[in-house]
Amino acid sequence: MGAASCFAANAHMGTWKLNEAKSKIASVMGKNLTVVYAEMKDKMKVPVDGVDKDGNPTHAVWEGMADGKAYKTKGNLAWDAAAYKVVNDHTYEITTMKGGKVFTHGKSTVSADGKTRTVATEGTGADGKKFKTKAVYDKA
Numbered sequence: 001m002g003a004a005s006c007f008a009a010n011a012h013m014g015t016w017k018l019n020e021a022k023s024k025i026a027s028v029m030g031k032n033l034t035v036v037y038a039e040m041k042d043k044m045k046v047p048v049d050g051v052d053k054d055g056n057p058t059h060a061v062w063e064g065m066a067d068g069k070a071y072k073t074k075g076n077l078a079w080d081a082a083a084y085k086v087v088n089d090h091t092y093e094i095t096t097m098k099g100g101k102v103f104t105h106g107k108s109t110v111s112a113d114g115k116t117r118t119v120a121t122e123g124t125g126a127d128g129k130k131f132k133t134k135a136v137y138d139k140a
Contacts, residue, residue, distance in 0.1 A: 010044075011090045011110035012037045016117050016137035018050070026131035029123075030058055030078055035137065044084075048077065070097055079103045094121070104133075115139050 016035045025031055030052040038045045046062045060075025068085040079096035087093055091109045095102055106121030117137040124130050 009089060010037070010039075011114050012092065012108065012117065013039060013044075015140035017140050019116075019136045019138050022136035024132075024134045026123075026125075026133045028053055028125035028127070028129075028131055029133050032058075032135065034140075048075070052076070052078065066092060068093075070095070094119070096121075096123075106133075 014037060016037075018031060018033045020031070023031075030050055032048045032050040034049045036045075036047050038047075040063065043063060043065045048058070048060050048062070050058050052058050058076050060073050060077040062071060062073045062082050064071030064082070064084065066084040066086045068083055070081040070083040072081050073079060073096075079098045081097045081100075083095045083097075085093040087107065090112070091107055094104075094106060094108055096104045102123070104121040104123035106119060108117060108119045110117045115138065117139070119133075119135045119137070121133050121135075122130065123133075
């Protein structure tokens with residue numbers, strides 16, 4: 001019951017649409033156009049729809065807990081697992097992995113008014129080059 005009540009006040013819950021004009025997405029990254037955070041008893045489900053770096057449609061679903069442990073992602077994103085960790089009631093640390101190696105690490109922060117979510121990440125592309133991305137989402 002404790003975990004469920006934490007989700008009730010979770011500012012991330014709901015549907016988020018990418019605001020491309022306010023975002024700076026690295027060319028090695030795809031764009032997550034719509035991200036939905038939904039409660040599921042003691043865990044959450046996060047479906048993601050977007051396009052990969054070449055413009056092809058992507059869809060994936062991550063299910064897990066915000067306990068810092070990696071949970072598999074089903075679908076065709078650039079990563080195959082993600083770990084969420086609660087920083088505070090408006091912020092998660094998120095680490096994505098591909099084949100057990102860290103792909104990106106960063107934070108997802110919801111604004112105080114609950115209308116904007118900013119995801120700032122850093123990672124290393126397949127070419128070995130480091131990149132930074134800032135994706136800004138509006139609450140739908």
